[in-house]
Amino acid sequence: MKTRAKAAFSVLLVCLQLMFFLSLTGCWDSVELNRRAIVSGVAIDRGPNEEQKYVISFQIIVADEISGENSRGVSPVTLYTGRGRTMFEALANASRQTARFLSLGHVRVLVISEAFAREGIKGIMDVLERESDMRLTTLFFISKGQPAIDCMSTLTVFGKIPSNDLVEKLETTSKQFGYSYKMEVDDVIRGIQTIGGGPLINGVYVSGARSKADTKKNLETIEPQAIIRIKGLAVFKDDKLKGWLEGEAAAGAALIRNKIKHLPVIIKMKDGSYVSCNVYQSQVHIKAELTDPEHPVFSVRITQQAAIKESSNDLELTDPQVLKDISVKIAEVTHQQLETAIVSTQKLKSDVLGFGEVLERSHPRGWKKIRDRWSRIYATSRIEIATEAVIRHTDMRTDSFQVNKPE
């Protein structure tokens, strides 16, 4: 009996002690939601001097304006900027301006200015990896020729949070008719680590009247005054930006990286009319031959499947020969795209397309000998391109209604 009473007493005591915990306000790292400032996007600019090297802008969600009943009709996001010698100092300086805890757990977009990217982004990447709140799945952008803060301070039509708008834009373009694809912090870090190469990062810029971008006026007109656009691929060598791929070159780069889901191809016919095709599947195989270590030979073989989307002429699309001719032309266009991409990156001496990786896999021993000089060797190595395209269907019609028109 005595032991039982003792046990009961000790249980009671433990319960009592647990109750005391409750009276300690602010348990450990407990933060109520209404004490948090949720950051949706971060822009990092290069400051004018070393004292203010990092200029970090945080786009913070004002939840009340987005879904609250008691919204005041003001901007759905707000921007706080902190400066400092290090990322952490800048973050701390920005925190001091806000009434709440800056919470980085939901950062979806990270934009770095071109100026900073040309200088090198190693310092930034370390913080992104080290900070426990940050996600490695945050999307990475390079602000093209503009301060990165502009992208954070542009109001958007769809979705009240500009960062989300940017994310969704990227998702749409990567699925339909675009060469930009998702590049996350993790991809960038891995890209920096590739020997002789670097990451390939989406470019972003604000077009239109940038002075009106951050006011509600941007949304009041039917046609927005300023729009955030995704354009170009930034080619990095290690952690430094070297140049941009645009148009055909960018499309070629995305094709070699096997990231294309849908790509429009426009073919000019003999009679001057155009046929538009949609390449909905493409597969790249790269092979490496290393007979002479100094001169590796790569063969890029690409197979594509396409559909005819537009043919406003009298082509007889029921004729297999016609389709064959068109597919040959698609292959030619693709060939051109790949070649431009390869040549441009060779010029920039950066193996962002991942040829080194192929070589390492197929010839690990040879790779060891040349990997220190790889970027130089890559610039001069021979790359053969073989393209093949098949037209699978012509969508809802075969021939255009113009074909059998009575004369």
Next chain:
Amino acid sequence: MNIKRSASRKAGTGESASLEYSGPKLTDNLQQTLENIVTELGDAPDLKIRRVRLSGDRNVLAAAVHLSELADTTAVNEFVIGSLLDQTGEWNADTSASADTLPELILSHALNVGEAVLQEDWKEIMLAILSGDTAILLEGYSVSIVCQTKGGESRQVSESTAQLVVRGSKDSFVESVATNVSLIRRRIKSSKLRLEYMQIGTVTRTHVALMFIQETADADQVDEVRRRLAKISIDGILESGYIEELIQDKTFTPFPTIYNTERPDVVAGNLLEGRIIVIVDGTPFVLILPAVFTQFFQSAEDYSQRFDIVILMRLIRYISFIVLILGPSIYVALTTYHYEMIPTTLLINLLAQRENVPFPAFVEAMLMEITFEILREAGVRMPRVIGQTVSVVGALILGQAVVEAGIITPIMVIVVALTGIASFAIPAYNLAIAGRIIRFGFTLLAGMFGFYGVTLGLIVLVAHMNSLRSFGIPYLFPFVPLSVKGQKDTILRLPLWAMKPHRSPQEAREDRPAGTKVTSGHKENLAPQIRRKSDGDTAGGEVGQEGGWDENKS
């Protein structure tokens, strides 16, 4: 046999004799005996004594004693008194009969009653009278003939109120043991079905019936149940909950280790699976033991619906148990510690909701949970008409008002409502209330340590459940210890042919956990009454076939 045993106890009972009269209470003097009975029962107005003179050669004075409110008056009048007054009875003439005494003669020749025995023990006679039987006393004989005339009002067998099914039998147990036994016997017409009676409660002397199927049920387990029942020393048993609490393996646990039901079909099914049942007079709730965790997720209907649908329903029950114990704690942990785990768009929603709420999420959760419990508690015992009002006022008006006043976030109301509904999805009420208690603990842990605390809590919970035994069977069987054979009717419910209902008792027993010994539980956890008695006394006490009811004579 009865006489022998009764006689041996006589000495014991004699000691507690009243002060006025010191001799034996059952005497051969009829008048004295009747006076003793009247005194013993405190001159009860419903005590009826009918004196008759047995006509014929013997001319003996006799008396029939019964309690008119308790006995079936028709039976007493027609069969007991009627037989005694029957002049033409052949026993009456048979004066030259052999060595048989008059009471034996009456017993063997006269009474038109289905059940009657000679009783020499005063205590037993009193008990019989108090149970509604009629005692016949004869001048010159210190023995009584006890006739079964139990009657009195009892509830009709009606539809179950606590465990409803869409498809299945619609009868349910009532407060009378005899009726309940009949409901079971009607379902299992097997000679292997065993029934034992005992009386528990020093004052109430409640009839308790123990039923099991010989060979199918584990003999050790049956012994253990008998032993524990015998060791109960308590004034009164008013409900099977009393017994449950006294014989369960562990007191300090929220989990029930004995199943209870008011459905005869459930009882029959469990008997066939080798379990033991305990019926207590005065309650329609019958105990089934041993009971493991998965059993509380089974419903009677599971076996009348298609098996695939049942599997889905079972899954939903398990999920609702998880929702029940973890719902509010996950909400609290997510919003106060792990905001990064909430999808961004949902987070923005939550943020906007929480913007003007004055309380921390933990306080909010506790407030709402307690409010819900108050509502539930208020609604349970309300008369049915008002009960509806309570739930409407509580759920709708209070819920909406609280949100509009900005005290609680709408999502919290959703979470609480969800856990509330989840608690009703669990078929066993006693497991649902266990879940409710555990839920508070988890909310507390989540408020203090976030998911870290919740995880620790889960580990402790599972460890605790593993420590539980129900009459030697591990509580989490067939998951721990894992038995593949035993999975046939847990989360899954295989088609009946796959569950092999025609298996032999040996096969049935093989499905039970191997290597587990029937124990007297964790001795220190047993109820004090049973614990105290289990030291030393192993004889089994007063268990056994208490005479009177004939089902156990098979």
